[in-house]
Amino acid sequence: SSELTQDPAVSVALGQTVRITCQGDSLRTYYASWYQQKPGQAPVLVIYGKNNRPSGIPDRFSGSSSGNTASLTITGAQAEDEADYYCNSRDSTGNHLRVFGGGTKLTVL
Amino acid sequence: EVQLVESGGGLIQPGGSLRLSCAASGFTVSDNYMSWVRQAPGKGLEWVSVIYSGGRTYYADSVKGRFTISRDNSKNTLYLQMNSLRAEDTAVYYCARDVTYFDYWGQGTLVTVSS
Numbered sequence: 001s002s003e004l005t006q007d008p009a010v011s012v013a014l015g016q017t018v019r020i021t022c023q024g025d026s027l028r029t030y031y032a033s034w035y036q037q038k039p040g041q042a043p044v045l046v047i048y049g050k051n052n053r054p055s056g057i058p059d060r061f062s063g064s065s066s067g068n069t070a071s072l073t074i075t076g077a078q079a080e081d082e083a084d085y086y087c088n089s090r091d092s093t094g095n096h097l098r099v100f101g102g103g104t105k106l107t108v109l
Numbered sequence: 110e111v112q113l114v115e116s117g118g119g120l121i122q123p124g125g126s127l128r129l130s131c132a133a134s135g136f137t138v139s140d141n142y143m144s145w146v147r148q149a150p151g152k153g154l155e156w157v158s159v160i161y162s163g164g165r166t167y168y169a170d171s172v173k174g175r176f177t178i179s180r181d182n183s184k185n186t187l188y189l190q191m192n193s194l195r196a197e198d199t200a201v202y203y204c205a206r207d208v209t210y211f212d213y214w215g216q217g218t219l220v221t222v223s224s
Contacts, residue, residue: 031209035211037154042203042214042217043146043203054212084153086154088154096159096167097156097169098144098156098159100153100155103154
């Protein structure tokens with residue numbers, strides 16, 4: 001079982017705001033990173049660190065964290081944002097293992 | 110331009126061995142942490158292993174003792190030696206540069222463990 005917990009599925013109306021959450025004890029110590037994955041494609045980094053976006057990622061993507069919960073917010077969701085989203089961090093038992101959340105399927109209505 | 114290209118996947122019988130390769134360009138593998146991540150069909154991402162720039166290695170419990178991560182500095186290539194393969198190891202295997210987050214990923218190579 002994953003040490004990072006995500007809701008399996010979330011939906012959002014086109015143009016509205018959606019928050020995808022990730023819970024885990026390790027998030028009290030380490031930042032989460034977030035990945036977007038579309039069918040048949042490799043994951044793409046969308047948020048890392050406190051709230052950083054790699055070059056080419058639209059500014060409608062943002063990240064935040066509070067306590068044991070990290071969040072990915074999409075402000076003004078677009079049809080092309082429909083994808084699976086995964087959080088990632090270190091595991092809670094040691095500093096060297098990595099762990100992914102189970103993933104959230106985002107549907108844009 | 111950073112590029113990661115995996116190879117070596119295929120169909121293998123249970124109990125068999127396979128070595129995956131990940132050829133890197135645009136950066137030096139030995140100067141970075143590098144990880145393998147896998148994804149079983151229809152499932153989520155699972156971190157498998159990391160090799161640090163200093164050479165230390167770490168593994169997920171699911172593969173510890175069966176898989177070995179290594180690199181060839183002269184070829185700028187990362188490897189994953191997989192032994193005692195099981196049906197549950199069937200997945201697309203990705204290599205990724207690990208800078209506490211995974212900023213570059215390969216396209217993946219499919220490993221199918223089946224008789």
